[in-house]
Amino acid sequence: MTAAGYARTLDLVTRVRGVRGAMLVSSDDGLVVAEHLMEGIKGSAVAALAASLANRLRRAMVAAGVGASVFWHLQCEQGALLVVPAASAIIVVAVAEPDVNVGLVRLELLRAAEAV
């Protein structure tokens, strides 16, 4: 996929009201593949932590017998981190406001994951 393709994919996610940014992150090493973030979000650090959390969760979920994760959602007091692992060792990450429509973001993340 080209840089423009990545940008279009992320744009689908960031267009959802309440989404402050979206990223494509390599789940193996936690490096940013592409990003579309609002000012002030430290993309590389968030990518590293999100990838680490995704890997930890995946292992726990497989051990628990619920299979690999399809979507996860870290809820925080002032916002949320929403993640969908894509098939190509990439995770699609969105940073959102607390009152975001989680269902809608999930759909767009799943669509983005299919595209990458």
Added chain:
Amino acid sequence: MADEIKTLSAELARDPHSLVFLRLGDLLRQRGQLDAAHRVALNGLERHPHLPDAHDLYARILADKRDYERAFDEWDMARRIAPGHMGALKGLAFLYFKVGDVAQAVAHLEEAERVAPDDFAIQQALAMVRGQPMGSAAARTSGHAGLQPGSPSAPSAPSAPSAPSTPPPAPLPPPPAVAEEPIAPPAGPLEDRRVFAGLEGAQEGLLLLDAAGRVLGGALRDWNGADVTEAVAAYLAGVSLEAGRTAKLLGLGAWTGLAAEGQLGHIHLAQPGPDALLLLVRDRSVPMGRLAIIAQRAAMTARRWLEQQA
């Protein structure tokens, strides 16, 4: 029976949308093959989510597995879809009787009697239940013999008195403390399964860990019934810290929960205390939103228990 199971299985394999799953699931349940029955019922429910008999079947299997709260939800669902559903009315009566709510048990049996006035089994059950004083221990521990005879829908749980260690069912929606009050003994030190007594799935699928991934309470089994408690606990060690760091880095304040959707089930993580992590696991039939509510209740109970241990 084995031949019939084989025939029905073949028919279901030929046509996965066939309603034979109802008969097949019940036969497997009667044979005690609860895991197989569970799978058949769940697959059937996925294809026929609005079929009251499918919810009834699933509830009976859950009740046989002593997962009473989920059984309550399924019977409740069956009754919402079909208000006069006999299996649901009998099942709900059984569950109310089991927690000592004789008035509700009677009300449900009376409703069943109105639907089927000639059903001798219901009349017999009513006579027996009315003979018990309200909320008496006898009512709770004498089983459900009166609800069982001739009732194809009554769960086949043993009628022997419940052991005090059995986590009590809490079919009523109000706060857990109210529901568990009549039977739940106070949690003793590290009586792990009792940490969640009275909550949905208290027997399995709920896990309380400390920051180092050591199990404080609860238990976890995979779909094959293997105990995976320690393995999952080990993988989750540090999740709390990592989630906290991520939230801080993003300026999102403290993390309050982590919900994850898996290919076969859902999990929800919560933090009942600064050094504790609560994990809730359910199959995909439990929606994520509902899982969050159950997790909140479990976290409250876990918080109380942690405070008692301090």
